[in-house]
Amino acid sequence: VKADHIEWTAGHTLRMLDQRRLPNEEVWVEARTYGDVADAIRSMVVRGAPLIGIAAAFGLAMAAQAGDELGHADEVLRATRPTAVNLGWALDRMLGVARSGASPERLLEEAERIASEDAAAAKRMSELGADLLPDSGGVLTHCNAGALAMLEYGSAVGVIRAAHEHGKQINVLVDETRPFLQGARLTAWELQKLGIPMTLITDSMAGHFMSRGAVQAVVTGADRIAANGDTANKIGTYSLAVLAKENGIPFYIAAPTSTLDLSCSDGAHIPIEERSVEEVVSIGGVRIAPEGVHAAHPAFDVTPARYIAAIITEAGIARPPFQGALAQLIQSVSLSLLERE
Amino acid sequence: VKADHIEWTAGHTLRMLDQRRLPNEEVWVEARTYGDVADAIRSMVVRGAPLIGIAAAFGLAMAAQAGDELGHADEVLRATRPTAVNLGWALDRMLGVARSGASPERLLEEAERIASEDAAAAKRMSELGADLLPDSGGVLTHCNAGALAMLEYGSAVGVIRAAHEHGKQINVLVDETRPFLQGARLTAWELQKLGIPMTLITDSMAGHFMSRGAVQAVVTGADRIAANGDTANKIGTYSLAVLAKENGIPFYIAAPTSTLDLSCSDGAHIPIEERSVEEVVSIGGVRIAPEGVHAAHPAFDVTPARYIAAIITEAGIARPPFQGALAQLIQSVSLSLLERE
Numbered sequence: 001v002k003a004d005h006i007e008w009t010a011g012h013t014l015r016m017l018d019q020r021r022l023p024n025e026e027v028w029v030e031a032r033t034y035g036d037v038a039d040a041i042r043s044m045v046v047r048g049a050p051l052i053g054i055a056a057a058f059g060l061a062m063a064a065q066a067g068d069e070l071g072h073a074d075e076v077l078r079a080t081r082p083t084a085v086n087l088g089w090a091l092d093r094m095l096g097v098a099r100s101g102a103s104p105e106r107l108l109e110e111a112e113r114i115a116s117e118d119a120a121a122a123k124r125m126s127e128l129g130a131d132l133l134p135d136s137g138g139v140l141t142h143c144n145a146g147a148l149a150m151l152e153y154g155s156a157v158g159v160i161r162a163a164h165e166h167g168k169q170i171n172v173l174v175d176e177t178r179p180f181l182q183g184a185r186l187t188a189w190e191l192q193k194l195g196i197p198m199t200l201i202t203d204s205m206a207g208h209f210m211s212r213g214a215v216q217a218v219v220t221g222a223d224r225i226a227a228n229g230d231t232a233n234k235i236g237t238y239s240l241a242v243l244a245k246e247n248g249i250p251f252y253i254a255a256p257t258s259t260l261d262l263s264c265s266d267g268a269h270i271p272i273e274e275r276s277v278e279e280v281v282s283i284g285g286v287r288i289a290p291e292g293v294h295a296a297h298p299a300f301d302v303t304p305a306r307y308i309a310a311i312i313t314e315a316g317i318a319r320p321p322f323q324g325a326l327a328q329l330i331q332s333v334s335l336s337l338l339e340r341e
Numbered sequence: 342v343k344a345d346h347i348e349w350t351a352g353h354t355l356r357m358l359d360q361r362r363l364p365n366e367e368v369w370v371e372a373r374t375y376g377d378v379a380d381a382i383r384s385m386v387v388r389g390a391p392l393i394g395i396a397a398a399f400g401l402a403m404a405a406q407a408g409d410e411l412g413h414a415d416e417v418l419r420a421t422r423p424t425a426v427n428l429g430w431a432l433d434r435m436l437g438v439a440r441s442g443a444s445p446e447r448l449l450e451e452a453e454r455i456a457s458e459d460a461a462a463a464k465r466m467s468e469l470g471a472d473l474l475p476d477s478g479g480v481l482t483h484c485n486a487g488a489l490a491m492l493e494y495g496s497a498v499g500v501i502r503a504a505h506e507h508g509k510q511i512n513v514l515v516d517e518t519r520p521f522l523q524g525a526r527l528t529a530w531e532l533q534k535l536g537i538p539m540t541l542i543t544d545s546m547a548g549h550f551m552s553r554g555a556v557q558a559v560v561t562g563a564d565r566i567a568a569n570g571d572t573a574n575k576i577g578t579y580s581l582a583v584l585a586k587e588n589g590i591p592f593y594i595a596a597p598t599s600t601l602d603l604s605c606s607d608g609a610h611i612p613i614e615e616r617s618v619e620e621v622v623s624i625g626g627v628r629i630a631p632e633g634v635h636a637a638h639p640a641f642d643v644t645p646a647r648y649i650a651a652i653i654t655e656a657g658i659a660r661p662p663f664q665g666a667l668a669q670l671i672q673s674v675s676l677s678l679l680e681r682e
Contacts, residue, residue: 023630023631024628175545176519176621176629176630177545178517178519178543178544178545179543181629184622184629184630185629185630188630188631188634189630189631192631192633192634197635198634198635199635199636199637200621200622200630200634200635200636200637201621201636201637202519202520202544202576202577202621203519203543203544203545203577204516204518204519204544204545204576204577204580205576205577205637205638205639205642206580207577207579207580207583207642208576208577208579208580208639208642209637211579211642211643235543235545235546235549236543236544236545236546236548236549238548238549238552239545239547239548239549239580239584242548242583242584242587243580243583243584246583246587280517280541280542280543281525281541283624283625283627283629284624284625284627284629285627286624286625286626286627287365288517288522288525288526288624288625289364289517289525289526289529289530289541290364290526290529290530290533292533293529293533293539293541294538294539294540294541295540295541295542296540296541296542296546296550298546298549301546301548301549301552302552
C-alpha cells in the first residue's frame with residue numbers, strides 16, 4: 001500500500017501519517033513490529049474503521065515475517081479497539097490465510113489485497129452514493145469518513161466528493177466532532193484540499209441548521225453495522241439521525257461491506273469503546289474544565305436502523321428493511337470473491 | 342448588588358467576575374462608565390440573560406450619574422447582544438423610571454431593585470421547579486443557567502440545586518456547550534463547589550445517554566420566550582429538546598418572567614445572534630481547524646413550544662398550551678407589582 005497517509009516500505013516498515021497531529025503538523029510514525037502497529041491503532045495515530053483493518057492486516061503480516069506467534073499477535077491487535085468490526089474482519093481473513101499454511105510473503109500479499117479491495121470499494125461506493133445526494137444543497141457529515149479513514153475517496157466524504165465531481169452544487173456542513181475533533185481537524189482539511197465548499201460547525205449547531213432548511217441530506221461512515229441495520233458510529237451520530245428524521249431529511253450510512261457484522265443481531269450487542277476522559281476535559285492540551293470533575297467518554301453510539309434511509313456499500317445500496325438487504329449484499333460479495341478465485 | 346460575581350461598589354464602579362477566564366482564573370473587570378459595561382456584555386465578561394439585564398440596568402444608572410445622554414446610552418447598551426430579551430426589558434424599565442424625571446439616585450435604586458427581584462425570582466423558581474425533577478436519576482443541562490448567569494440559585498441550575506437540597510438523588514449531566522464551553526467551564530465549576538454529583542459530557546453525547554436511560558429530565562435556561570412558548574436559548578438546546586421528545590424525557594425551561602417576550606408572537610421573530618467564528622475554529626487560543634476554513638457561529642437556536650413540557654418561572658409553572666398560560670403569568674406579576682406600589 002502506498003497512499004498519502006499509509007505506506008508499506010521495502011524496508012518492512014508500515015509508515016502512518018499521525019492523524020492526531022493534523023492539520024497543524026504532518027508527522028509520520030513508523031511501525032517496525034506488530035506491537036508498534038497495535039500502539040498506533042490504540043493511540044489513534046491511525047483511525048477510521050477500514051483503515052485500522054488495513055493497519056492490523058499489515059501488523060499480522062509483520063508478525064509472520066518476524067516469526068512471532070500469530071495467535072498472540074492477533075490477540076494484541078484485536079484488543080486495541082473494540083467497536084470497529086473491520087479490525088476483527090481483517091484479522092479473521094489474515095488468520096484464515098495463515099491457517100492454510102501460507103508463507104509470510106503470502107500474508108503480506110493478503111494485506112496488500114485487503115488494501116487494494118478497500119480502495120476499490122471506496123471508489124465504487126462513492127459513485128453509487130453520489131446519486132443519492134441532491135443536485136444542490138447542504139450535506140452534513142460527522143467525524144471523518146474520508147480518505148484518511150480508508151483509502152482513495154473514503155466512504156461518506158467519498159460520496160460527497162463524487163457528487164461534487166459530477167457537478168452537484170454541494171455545501172458540506174462539517175461537524176467538528178468533539179472530543180477528538182476529527183471533523184474540524186481531518187474532514188475540513190480534506191475538503192479544503194479538494195476545493196469542496198464547506199462550513200465548519202460545532203456538533204451542537206447541526207440541529208439548528210437542519211431546522212432552518214440548510215441541510216438536504218446527512219451522510220456518515222460506520223464502525224459496525226448489525227444484521228438488522230443498527231449502526232455504531234462516532235459519538236454524536238445517533239443525535240444527527242434523530243434530528244434528521246424529525247426534520248424530514250434522509251440520513252445515509254456509507255461503509256464498505258467489511259463493516260457489516262451479520263453475526264451481531266442488533267445494536268444492543270455492539271460493544272461501545274470508552275476512551276480517556278482526558279480528551280473531554282481538555283482540548284489540545286488546554287484544560288477546559290475544573291480539576292477533578294467527573295467526565296464520561298463513550299467514543300461511539302448506536303443509531304437504530306429505523307432512522308437510516310439507506311446504507312451505501314461497494315456492493316450496492318441497502319434500503320429498509322435492512323435484514324434481508326444486507327444479507328443479500330454480503331452474499332453477492334462472497335459470490336464475486338468465489339468467482340475471482 | 343453584592344454577589345460572588347457582580348458587585349456595585351460605593352466608588353461608583355460595577356465590578357464583574359470575568360466569566361471568560363473561569364474556571365482557570367478568577368479575575369474581576371471594573372466598569373466605570375456605561376461604555377465599559379457595554380464592552381463587558383458584548384465580550385461576554387458577563388453573560389446569561391438575567392445577568393446582562395442587571396448589568397445593563399447599572400450601566401444606564403451610571404450614565405445618569407455621569408450626566409451622559411440616556412437615549413444614546415440606552416442605544417449602545419441595547420445593541421450589545423440581540424437575542425436575550427432581559428437586556429431590553431431591564432433598559433425599558435430603567436427608561437420608564439428616567440422619563441418620570443427620576444434622579445440618578447433613583448435610577449441606581451431601580452437597578453438595585455431589578456437585581457434583588459432577580460435574586461428572589463431565582464430562589465422562587467428553583468423551589469417551584471424542584472418538584473418537577475425525579476426523586477432520583479439523571480438530569481441533563483446545557484450551557485450555564487446557574488448563579489453565574491443570574492443571582493442566587495440561578496434558573497436551570499437553581500432548579501437542580503433546590504432538588505438536591507430537598508434530598509433528591511440527582512446526577513447532573515453537564516453538556517460542555519461548544520463553542521464557548523459555558524457547561525465545562527461554568528456549570529461544572531458551580532456544581533463542583535456545591536457538591537452536587539455531576540458528569541461532564543460533550544454536546545454530542547447527550548443523545549447517547551438519553552437513549553441509554555441515563556437521563557430522566559432535561560432543564561435549561563432561556564434567552565427569550567415568545568408568546569406561544571417558542572424559546573431561544575444557547576445553540577444546541579433545540580437538539581436536546583428533539584432528542585428528549587424522541588426518548589420520552591420531559592424537557593423543561595427555567596427562566597424569570599423577564600425572559601418572556603409576549604410582543605414576539607413566535608420563535609421565527611426572535612433575532613439570532615451571530616458571534617465570531619474564531620470561537621469555533623479555536624479553543625482557548627489553540628487552533629483546531631485548518632487556516633482559512635469557512636465556519637459558522639449562530640450563538641442561539643429556537644426550540645419550538647411543542648417540545649417543551651413546562652416553563653418554570655418565579656410566578657408559576659406554565660404548561661402547554663403556553664399562549665394563555667404565559668399571558669396569565671405576566672398578568673399575575675403585573676398585579677403583584679401594582680399591589681406592592
